[in-house]
Amino acid sequence: MSQPPIPAAAIAPMPRPMVTVAVLLLAAMTIMANATIASSLPGMKAHFADVAGIDTLTGLILTLPSLTIVFTAGLAGWLADRVDRQKLLVAAALLYAIGGSSGLWAETLPQLLFGRAVLGAGVAGTMTLAMAWGADLWQGPARARMMGIQGAAMSFGGIVVMLLGGALATLHWRGAFSVYLLVLPIAALGLVMLAPHARQLRATRATARAEGRAKTTEAFPWAIFAFVGSLAFVFMAIFYVMPTRMPFLLEQLGVSNTFLIGAIMATLTLASMPGALSYGWLRRFVGPMTIFAASFALMGLGMVVISQAGGVAGVVIGTLIAGAGMGPSMPNYTTYFMGHVPASQRGRASGLLTTAFFAGQFAAPLVAAPLVVAFGLQGTFEALGLAQIVLGAGLGVAVLNRRRPTAAEA
Known part of the structure; x- marks a missing residue:
């Protein structure tokens, strides 16, 4: 599947640096959705120890925002192509802040679950907007570079929030939930920096409506989405077992300090x-x-190494290997898919890809639970690692078969 060439007229000037920063920070907010409170899981489990099925529910509390995203990202993408993106950003940021910080005050598990669901609706909006703006404002090779930088920004944001969440969790398991309030200044920056581009987009849409071009006749690349979306789902469903189960694996190996976790x-x-x-x-x-x-x-290799670890050093080596594989993967999904999507449907495409990612995240504890029962924590990491290695090998064979006629791959 080769990517269609981009017309010269479609290549826009490079956005200003602060516009780039605003889009990168919007993307970085995504990683805060679930991983921020990973270090709080043991304390949360102890606090709700009298709740039946708390082992599974603890993992679901971590990934519940993903379920909400599955049901709202498509709507957020549809809105991003049709309404004022600035208003959508305000609504998403408020939902994000209110839902994310709910762990500071929730006294019962249902209250906490409700807050996590509200957070998911906010994340659906922020991630869809970050992805749509990234596809709109950068084209061709510049888009590939930007998506890579965006992936790195998400990774850096993950480091910051996990360390900050771990530090705050040492004070109290609720402390990590305050990190979600960072969305407010980030959204404010986005509102200011993206305002000119939002005005230009509104003018373009108004012109299209006036000329009778409001409804696009361009076909949506459903076949490509079926392939990319399926891979994105599998990737997240397996990979996200790490933040949901690794704190308990580390406890099993004798690590109990939440900051170290x-x-x-x-x-x-x-x-x-x-x-x-x-x-x-x-x-x-x-x-x-x-x-x-x-x-x-x-x-997959990283997860296998973790499964065989007898201490912290082995776990760290495994996470480094897995992280090296994750790095180029995230921008690859977005860049490859957006290269086939008509400009008028990038919001929709962003929403669908967001849905695929977070459906996988929500599925992660459901995938891991029966495996943990059958094989234990280390056996689960080994089984899922081997599954990824097999999948990678299968894709590699497909690449070799496609490259037989020519030396270049699109």
Whole structure:
């Protein structure tokens, strides 16, 4: 599947640096959705110890925003193509702040679950907007570079929030929930910096309506989404077992300090940054399918190493390997898919891809639960790691078969 060439007229001037910063920070807010409170899971489990099924519910509390995102990201994408994106950003930021900080005051598990659901609706809006603006404001090779930088920004944001969440969780398990309030200044920056582009987009839409072009006749690339969306779902469903189960695996290995747990998990995102930053450079030499194959293989190898770890050192080595595979993978999904999407449907495409990612995140504890019962924590990491290696090998074989006629991959 080769990407269609981009007409010269479609290539816009590079946005100002502060516009880039605003889009990057909007993207970085996504990682805060679930991972921020990972270090609080043991304390949360102890606080709600009298609740039946708390082992599974603890993982679901972490990933519940993903379920809401599954049901709201499509709507957010539809709105991003049709309404004022600035108003959508305000609504998303308020939902994000209110729902995310709910752990500071929720006294019962239903209250906490409701807050996590509200947070998911906010994340659906912010991630869809970040993805849509990224596709709109950067084109061609510049988009590949921007998506790589965006992936690195998400990784850096993950390091910051996991360390901050871990530090605050040492004071009280509720402390990590205050990190979600960072969305308010970030959204304010986005409102200011993206205002000119939002006005231009409104003018373009008004002109299209006046000329009778309000309804696009361009076909949506459903076949490509079926492929990319399926891979994104599988990637997240397996990968997100790490933040939901690793705190308990570390406890099993004798690590109980919440800040140390947060620091170990932060190595996962730290290791992903070089691969994300070099994504634009990598795409000059290898195609998207090769990156998909290598990413799954590396992430699988990392999980296998973690499964065999007898202490902290082994876990850290495994997370570094898995992070190296994750780095170029995230921008690869977005860049590859957006290269096939008509400009008038990028919001819709962003919403659908967001849905696929977070459906996988929500499914992660449901995938892991029966495996943990059957094989234990280390056995679960081993089984899922081997599954990723097999998938990566299968994609690699497909790449080799496609490359037989020519040496280049689109």
